[in-house]
Every structure is written in C-alpha cells, then in structure tokens.
Amino acid sequence: MIDLPVIQTHRLCKSYGSVQAVRDLSLSVRANCITGFLGRNGAGKSTTIKMLLGMIRPTSGEGAVLGNRIDAPQESVELRRRVAYVSEDKRLYNYMTVAQTIHFTSGFYSDWRPETAESLRRKYELPSDRKVKSLSKGMRTKLALLLAVARRPALLILDEPSEGLDPVGVEQLLETLVTQSAEGTAVFFSSHQIEEVERIADQVAILEQGRLLKDVSLDDVRRCYRKIDLVFSSQPNERDFQLEGVDSVQTSGCQMRVVCNANAEDVIERARALDASEIEVGPISLREVFLSAVSETSRALV
Amino acid sequence: MLFKLTASTGQPLYVQLLQQIRHATECGILKHGDQLPGIRTLAEELIVSPNTVAKAYSELEHEGLLDLRHGSGAFINLNRRARLFTDQVERARRRASELVEQLREDGLRDDEIRRIFEAELLCPGKVVSRR
Numbered sequence: 001m002i003d004l005p006v007i008q009t010h011r012l013c014k015s016y017g018s019v020q021a022v023r024d025l026s027l028s029v030r031a032n033c034i035t036g037f038l039g040r041n042g043a044g045k046s047t048t049i050k051m052l053l054g055m056i057r058p059t060s061g062e063g064a065v066l067g068n069r070i071d072a073p074q075e076s077v078e079l080r081r082r083v084a085y086v087s088e089d090k091r092l093y094n095y096m097t098v099a100q101t102i103h104f105t106s107g108f109y110s111d112w113r114p115e116t117a118e119s120l121r122r123k124y125e126l127p128s129d130r131k132v133k134s135l136s137k138g139m140r141t142k143l144a145l146l147l148a149v150a151r152r153p154a155l156l157i158l159d160e161p162s163e164g165l166d167p168v169g170v171e172q173l174l175e176t177l178v179t180q181s182a183e184g185t186a187v188f189f190s191s192h193q194i195e196e197v198e199r200i201a202d203q204v205a206i207l208e209q210g211r212l213l214k215d216v217s218l219d220d221v222r223r224c225y226r227k228i229d230l231v232f233s234s235q236p237n238e239r240d241f242q243l244e245g246v247d248s249v250q251t252s253g254c255q256m257r258v259v260c261n262a263n264a265e266d267v268i269e270r271a272r273a274l275d276a277s278e279i280e281v282g283p284i285s286l287r288e289v290f291l292s293a294v295s296e297t298s299r300a301l302v
Numbered sequence: 303m304l305f306k307l308t309a310s311t312g313q314p315l316y317v318q319l320l321q322q323i324r325h326a327t328e329c330g331i332l333k334h335g336d337q338l339p340g341i342r343t344l345a346e347e348l349i350v351s352p353n354t355v356a357k358a359y360s361e362l363e364h365e366g367l368l369d370l371r372h373g374s375g376a377f378i379n380l381n382r383r384a385r386l387f388t389d390q391v392e393r394a395r396r397r398a399s400e401l402v403e404q405l406r407e408d409g410l411r412d413d414e415i416r417r418i419f420e421a422e423l424l425c426p427g428k429v430v431s432r433r
Contacts, residue, residue: 171349178349178352182341182345219315222310223314226312283313284310285309
C-alpha cells in the first residue's frame with residue numbers, strides 16, 4: 001500500500017515553561033489502519049493530539065495531518081473539516097437536547113449522514129428529547145462519538161474514548177471503530193485500556209515522558225516479541241544478554257527474564273551456552289510490552 | 303461458524319483466523335461453496351481490525367481455498383484441495399502397481415499378495431514379525 005500517512009510529525013516539541021511535554025516526536029500514522037496511542041498519565045498524549053488538531057502550537061518541529069500542515073492557519077481549516085475528534089472532556093452544549101445537538105452539528109458538514117446518525121442514536125439508546133445536561137458520562141461519550149462518525153471523516157481521532165463507558169458501551173465503541181475503519185476512515189485513539197487496543201488495533205505507538213518509545217504493528221508483537229524465563233545455577237550477568245532485539249533484562253537471584261522484540265533464538269542460544277538449567281519461551285501481551293518499555297525508560301533516566 | 307481469536311498467543315490474529323477457517327474445511331464444518339461473511343461483517347462480529355480479516359481472506363485466496371468475489375463475499379473452494387487429493391491417489395496407485403508387479407516376480411500368487419496387504423492394513427508390521 002502506498003497510501004500517504006494520515007499523520008506525520010517530525011521532531012515535534014512542546015514545552016510549558018521548563019516542562020517538556022512532548023520531545024522530538026517523529027510519528028507516522030498509516031491510512032487504512034486502526035492505531036492505538038498508549039502512554040501513562042502525563043506522557044504527552046493529549047498534548048500531541050491537541051497539536052495535531054491545531055488547538056495548541058508546537059514549540060518546535062513540524063507536523064502534517066492529511067497533508068495539511070498543523071501550524072498553517074488556512075490549512076488548519078481544511079484539516080478540521082476532514083478530521084473528527086472526540087475529546088477527553090466531550091464538550092457539548094448542555095442546554096440542547098440530543099436531537100437538537102445532532103441537528104445543529106449536521107449543519108456544519110456537507111457530507112453528514114443522517115441515516116448513520118439515526119441508527120447510531122438508536123443503537124446507543126440515546127433519547128432524542130433528553131437534555132445534554134442530564135446525560136450520563138457514558139451517554140455524553142456516545143453522543144460525541146455519534147457526532148464524530150456521522151460526518152464521514154477521513155481521520156477519526158479519539159482521546160480516551162472508553163473512559164466512563166460500561167462494558168456494553170465499550171463493545172459498542174469498539175464495534176463503531178471497526179465499522180469506521182472498514183469504511184476507510186483511519187482511526188487514531190489514545191487509551192489506558194490496553195486490552196481494547198490489543199483487540200482492535202493494527203499498529204501501536206507508545207509514548208513515555210513525551211518521547212516515542214515504540215511504534216509497532218501488533219502482528220509483529222505477536223510474531224516476534226517473546227519473553228524468555230531463564231534459571232541458572234548461579235547469578236547470571238545481565239550484560240551477557242545485551243543482544244540485538246533485547247528490550248529488557250530483569251534478574252532476581254538465579255532467575256532472569258529477557259523480553260525481546262526479535263531474535264529470540266539468539267537469546268536461547270546464549271542461555272544454552274551459559275548452561276541455563278531452565279529455558280521457557282512464551283508470547284508476551286501488549287500490557288507486558290508496554291510495562292517493559294516504560295520501566296526500561298524510567299530505569300535509563302534514573 | 304464460530305471463531306476464537308486470542309489476543310496474546312504469540313500468533314497474529316489473522317493467522318489464527320485463517321488456520322481456523324482452514325481447519326473447518328478439513329473437518330467438514332465448511333464445505334465447498336459455503337459462504338463466509340464479508341470482511342466488514344466478520345470484523346464487526348469479532349471486533350477486530352478489518353485488516354485482520356482482509357489479510358486472512360487474501361492469504362486463503364492465495365492458497366486457493368477461498369474465492370473472493372467483489373461485492374458478493376467469500377466462498378469456500380475445495381476444488382484445488384480435491385485436485386491435490388486426486389493427484390496423491392494417482393501417485394499411490396502407481397507405486398502400488400509397481401510393488402505388486404515386483405511381488406509377482408518374486409513368485410507370490412495374487413491371493414497371497416492380497417492377504418499380505420490386508421494383514422498389513424489391519425495389523426501393521428505383524429506380517430514380517432510372524433516369521
């Protein structure tokens with residue numbers, strides 16, 4: 001596929017005073033994909049998303065969304081026309097009803113799909129005449145999602161969309177994202193719910209302390225990432241396992257755990273050469289990839 | 303058809319999906335001409351990325367096990383499988399005929415040969431060990 005990336009940034013930085021929220025972020029998000037954006041609280045996810053949408057200006061670096069430069073005011077208009085955004089706080093007008101909100105929003109977009117809006121309203125069980133003010137948190141999220149999806153955006157960006165949703169709501173959300181993707185919308189969403197990301201994402205970007213730690217396809221994670229548990233007769237030396245592809249090495253007495261993103265065979269061979277008494281190789285979940293990547297970073301910075 | 307995809311098994315989801323479809327054809331759950339849901343429908347049902355289904359389908363199409371007809375869905379095609387099986391049987395028949403010819407040359411009668419074959423199929427290895 002030679003589709004241009006929907007999001008492309010080059011050494012994007014954002015500082016607030018002495019705090020660097022985003023540092024040298026070079027990110028490329030593919031079209032025709034669902035991309036999960038992971039990171040701890042304060043890792044810079046929301047700041048990144050706001051810069052992409054032109055809501056805040058980068059301190060340095062550059063970026064483009066659907067080919068529009070994020071810091072060029074004229075291009076920013078075009079960008080917002082084609083990108084739908086579901087924010088963390090789901091800002092909506094409290095005094096309007098659900099139906100009024102839908103009708104009001106539809107007026108701004110030429111390719112609004114009334115049938116989609118109506119079928120989602122029914123599916124999400126949003127009462128037409130209920131005031132936004134009296135909607136639950138989950139219902140507000142669903143309404144915001146409906147408004148974003150009914151516009152047929154080229155790119156859908158969501159900041160913590162599943163927050164505040166009950167399990168049924170989460171399933172509906174994920175299903176909606178899958179449907180959007182099937183219709184050709186690129187989906188980029190941040191989340192703390194790693195299992196959700198693991199289910200539906202094609203690609204995962206992990207941000208930590210404003211830096212991009214990983215940008216991997218989940219197929220590769222499943223195919224190549226392994227955790228290897230080793231037992232030795234005496235305390236092993238971590239340095240023996242600084243091999244290519246090794247992400248992290250943890251030791252506790254005679255035990256060692258190696259997480260690698262490739263070349264698991266090399267690790268096993270090294271362990272055999274060092275007379276490991278036990279070698280256990282297993283797949284690794286996205287949660288473990290995330291925790292291992294994040295802990296390595298905080299260790300490196302200590 | 304029910305699928306079971308596990309997120310962290312060390313195997314890409316599309317590989318799990320295509321293996322389950324392949325297995326279903328081998329054990330007769332899916333038959334020649336059976337229709338599978340479209341990419342979008344199956345992705346929504348399984349709540350996985352549409353690319354997962356698309357990759358599995360396209361690989362199975364490449365193997366010849368699935369016909370993708372634009373707009374009308376995916377159909378199981380066991381013709382190729384059946385052809386492979388026919389070829390296999392053909393090869394086996396040729397080898398059997400060579401072996402029978404050899405045994406005849408060794409001076410065995412047809413009814414003796416038949417008994418040997420039958421005994422071998424019923425209790426493999428016993429024929430030889432009886433001596």
